[in-house]
Amino acid sequence: MSDVWRELPLFGRPRVDESGVQPGWDAELAAVREAASAALAQHPDAAAADAFDAALPAPRVRRDGTPRPTKLAELDRAVYAYLDLCARIGATAAVPPRAAGAVALGRAASAPTEIRAVIAGHSLRATDADWSFGRGPVLEDTAAALLDFLGGRSLRAPRPPSR
Template sequence: MVDIARYLPLSQRSGDDESGVTADWRPHISAGLTRIADLLDALSPQQWASASLCAGWSVRDVAGHLAWRVGSSTRELVRDSVSAVRLGMLPPARVIDVVSRETATAEPADLVRRLRESAVAHADGRGRKSVHELTEVVVHGYDLAVPLALDLSFSAVETGAVAVARAAGGPGVTRAIVRTRTLAATDDGWSVGRGPVTEASARAIVLFLFGRAATV
């Protein structure tokens, strides 16, 4: 079994052993971005335009979101968000959608380049490092790959950390589910929750926890 707990903040795990604890997910973020860029690099124009698992977004829109959300500095994210609100009189909830779609108007090759540049930056110790950034990469990576029936693999540590973070800090309905059910990833060897066990692949569990699938 993969010991996901050793990678989590103190508030999300038990015991006193601090060895191996990390809050720096940049190596994993870099690896994930590289895999996504490799996948996108081989897509046809039709595949770029096809629907993703993220409601209302095409594969290209999701790529634009990743290029902006993970590839931009915190200062750039704030600047772009404030500009979108001021110029478009947009409620904050719509800012991400608008800016992501705008970023996605770049040529596919430019989006791939930006993702690769972000991967290099994270590998070099630059860029945001939290599990939230890793979540963007894993969940939106699946958003791109699954509807195209393309393989996109993440490590057990990556999928497990994203699932546990969602179970601990997600919306109330998600927390309610894992209070009464244990979701066990048969391929990656981790589990989240308590109660009767439901077995599925790590990908299926992540997609369920993030509302991409109605059942697991």
């Protein structure tokens, strides 16, 4: 009876070294910045670059001067600023996969009733990234299109995979 806990889903995984795991979304925010730089290198536009920079959250620091970890809400702002940038300069958005998945999951969890009604009972899958979440029949689209829908910026809902 003492080993019953091993059968529970959260405790049955083998132990691994997680000392390298960093708190926050700093790496994903950096990836979004890199994606924006790459888009601007292909389609230079100083005004669009300034608008992107202005939309990003200011770095936060603790009282001792060390940086605070990036919050999901800050990553969310950066991802949507990147989508705005791409739309403005006519670039195809290539949202970094981990950033897109994290923001999409956060948006799905807090979406308005109309959006939750569409995605309820389904799995959402990005066709251009290696992430999905949810349970049930799959609805899919590109990561950028899923983010636009979940953010209330598009009425184009994800669809079942074509056969």
